[in-house]
Amino acid sequence: MTIQATSLAMTPNPWVAAVMIAAIVLTSTTGEVLTAAAMKSIGDLDVIRARSGLPGAIRAVVTCPLFFAGVFFLAMAFFSLLFALNHLNLSLVAPASASLMLVTNTIAGKIFLKENVDRRRWAAAGLVCVGVYLLAH
């Protein structure tokens, strides 16, 4: 009876599984983009550290509101992952979310961070995406 319940828990509706994985990917991508934007607005940490020492670099990071917004979404991504792992198999969640995150982060980097994503970076994102899927599958 317990085994049946467990196996049922591990095979939910495909749409529900897709929503869970999408939640991980979206919250994680939002967190990564906000964190990257925060670090760009702060400037080169190596330069700040050379100028005002490690406490100055830490102060520059922890006084940036964007940084905390990013950390909030990364925490949401972590809890979404825990929730998904409670209902889905690791062998599905890990490769699917890791591969999709690379693609969504590349798209978000181009749109929101205005990064110059040339053919080389698209190719790299594609290769790493398939590679991560093969490694984790």
Next chain:
Amino acid sequence: MVHHSLSSRQYLILGLVAVCAPLGDSCLSRGMTAVPSISLAHPHELLGSLIAAVFTPWIAAGIALLIGFFASYLTALSWADLTFVLPATAFGNVIVVLLSRFWLHETVSLERWAGIVLITLGVGFVAQGPALTERPAPRAEELRSEEPVATEVRPR
């Protein structure tokens, strides 16, 4: 796009990003499997068990490595694009598989070797290109916005 070549120190930070995360996860995994089962059935014992777990050597090492990862990751994002740093973080997966093959003598399937080759190619592609998208400096923009005003003033 202007080519931003990285210094050896910046390559070292990217290496730390790639190495610290998988090693930290491995230490946490090893530490948590050694800890007695923590149950949600006794909430008053939960906090004490988790605090005790933090001070076990493997978990403490895992936390230290993950703090190192986050610090290196933030530093890398301050001088490189997100689309440059992310493939570097994925290289950590390759390190884990190589460690499991040559240190733990685990069997690595053909699919995983193919994955290693693809990730290595992807990281190689990105590493050859510029690390940061070139943007005009704020001072240059200010100067440019002031230029038309300056040209309108003509000597009589």
